[in-house]
Amino acid sequence: MTTLEAKDTLFKKKYTLNCRGKLLSLEVPLVMGILNLTPDSFYPGSRLSSAEEALQKATQLLSDGADILDIGGYSSRPGAADISVQEELERVVPAIETILQNFPEAVISVDTFRAEVAEASIAAGAAIINDISGGTLDEAMFETVARLQVPYVLMHMRGTPQTMTSLANYNDVVLEVVDELLVQLGKLQQLGVKDVIVDPGFGFAKTVAHNFELLRRLEELRILGHPILAGLSRKSMVYKSLGIDQADALTGTVAVNTVALMKGADILRVHDVKEAKQTIILLEKTQL
Template sequence: MPTLEAKDTLFKKKSTVNCRGKLLSLDTPLVMGILNVTPDSFYPGSRLNNLSEVLQRTEQMLSDGADILDVGGYSSRPGAVDIAEQEELDRVVPAIEAIVQRFPDAVISVDTFRASVAEAAIAAGAAIINDISGGKLDEAMFETVAKRQVPYILMHMRGTPQTMASLAQYEDLVVEVVDELQAQVAKLKRLGVKDIILDPGFGFAKTAAHNFELLNRLEELRILELPVLAGMSRKSMVYKSLGVDQTDALTGTIGVNMIALMKGADILRVHDVKETKQTIQLYKKTTL
């Protein structure tokens, strides 16, 4: 296996993602807009309470240039309340169906760790499964992904949203994150899953210091030769470090996202699509 210091030319990541026959190119980093159909997401500005609000936010994000819309019905903030499967289904499926009906060309991902919710979301029109647990909270998830042959975002987390804070203990953070992701990647590949995207899981079973170390060493994930998603939008690593509220964390979010781009991130998961597209536009000026 190449060392982490090896030249970038040794690592040849996939350059496209197949979403229901629509190929998304990763030659330019993509923007994933967050659509939270939850009453308790950590950032109040992202909470959508009805289908009218969902469609309004969707229209704005698509107008601002979102490449993917990430629909979630289960808050995964630290210490979040665990909700029943049916409640998550009741939040997610109608939202996806409404988006597909109004915006049939939109590429939708479903943010869930439950295989049954993922299955229903794909049936409703979603094209990507975004799993914060990396397949560890539902043993049926990987089989569902393989059966549906949809892109799968594999995030690193330990425990659950209720317990993860107590599990933020590492000897070598990035080596352990890579090893734990690689173990899950191997399982997916054995099942024939073709499109896998890695998410190192900023804020999930990681302290603020861990988050910044992970950001600083993000390029080391290249060793797995898979696209990388970075999700730091308005998170505590940003606003607490700056001593501001989430509502004032846009500038900080742009800052850490630019660093992520320079470290090799292929997808940015954000609340603020327009500003992120502008960030990518400026980043691209440095790669010409």
Template sequence: MESKDKFFRKKSTLNCRGKILSLDTPLVMGILNVTPDSFFAGSRLSSRDEVLHRTEGMLRDGADILDLGGYSSRPGAADVSVDQELERVIPAIEAIVREFPEAVISVDTFRAKVAEEAIAAGAAIINDISGGDLDDTMFETVARLQVPYILMHMRGTPQTMSSLTEYEDLVLDVIDELQKKVARLKNLGVNDIILDPGFGFAKTIDQNFELMRRLEELRILGLPLLVGVSRKSMTYKFLGIDQSEALAGTIALNTIALGKGADILRVHDVKETKQTIQLYTKATS
């Protein structure tokens, strides 16, 4: 067992603008969407006051990271210009930094220009749903900025990904596609890489469950693992319920993910997720 643990040993900290986040206990990433069309209506924020109110609540409930996005990535979402995305994201980041200077902010974007301006405004992490595929300058930008980078697996775009779900072996293909990008990032000198297998992105509901069953296989890459299944279709569509009723299903899936090595849970419901982690940690320590 000792040799196996050594083989799978992964990086245990993230350097977020000088603030070191430990991954010894799983972290909670709270979702802040400054978009009018994000898939879960309860996460949409349209004003500075709404952003700050939600931020205050998430931090009070124990969020370790705030993930702020201005481009909806739900299947079939409308395209948004770079200027529109910047107009949504940058003022929100600046407001959070002013009111909550200790908050660790992640910017949810696949555009290098938005990523760079967000980091300049006070964000500390780049969360790229496209894994560099939708902006060929993203990897070089991340390397130059030297910030943690969340590398997600996706195919196509939010508009086309639902048609790109053919795999020879789902998990092995995901690992292979991620590994090639990890090698490029490391060659560029990126130090902090977090993997996101991309639940719901270019994957059917059945494929999402297969990915969850085999999640621990991604440990072979030796990198921290982020899981984002909060209120997604693999809960509410599978159960035949509304998204507003999907909290229990989300907690169930997140608990499974914790058992398979998840280091960060990206969620809409911070308080309940923090409690889940506390109970899981106590019961398994």
């Protein structure tokens, strides 16, 4: 590999995201900090129960260097309980409003697959919609994103959080993920959606082996022509592979995030913002 080829693997793209008029450059990868307003998130250390707790967590994440705060009120772990739209709204909207009252310049994404929750969250001040279903669980989502003209994270998943584990069947997981994302990207393009981030959906309708194959070949998602988000933080592919608990999975998370960055990830979605920012800074210094 030549020096130019090596440099091409990191921090190459000149994407920007228009977040309520604020342009976020992706020339250097960004860190998205996780705020889970759910009692049953897969990682207990990330669970928050009120807008006040969300504000405390947001204060910490922003101090640690988070570029985006990702707020979710619906647990998407395998087999998670379903909740009503109203309950999700009551968890998410007050948190968004409270954080922005204290940090008006914060860029917030809402982690939801429901168009109604997405629209209410954008009205409350959120700037990005992060949809784990990639538009497959609410037929109104794509039209809503097109009308609002906000950046949209298109994640790959099959089924629902309750059924996805049974749908982890692939002949070639990377090719099939790319093909299924392409279908949804075509729909978004027809509707005039401009800012789309693609997410291969680590852990969603994928086995541990599928997750590592996706990570190994993550650069193949560049064919889609959009920024890539990697959500690997403290997931089962890390702690199960190491035979440890989620609470001890920070070092493993740093390792897989490093690989993701070297394979072309533009955004890291993480529980541990400080460590992710440090990883990006050090990798950036390897570029000539």
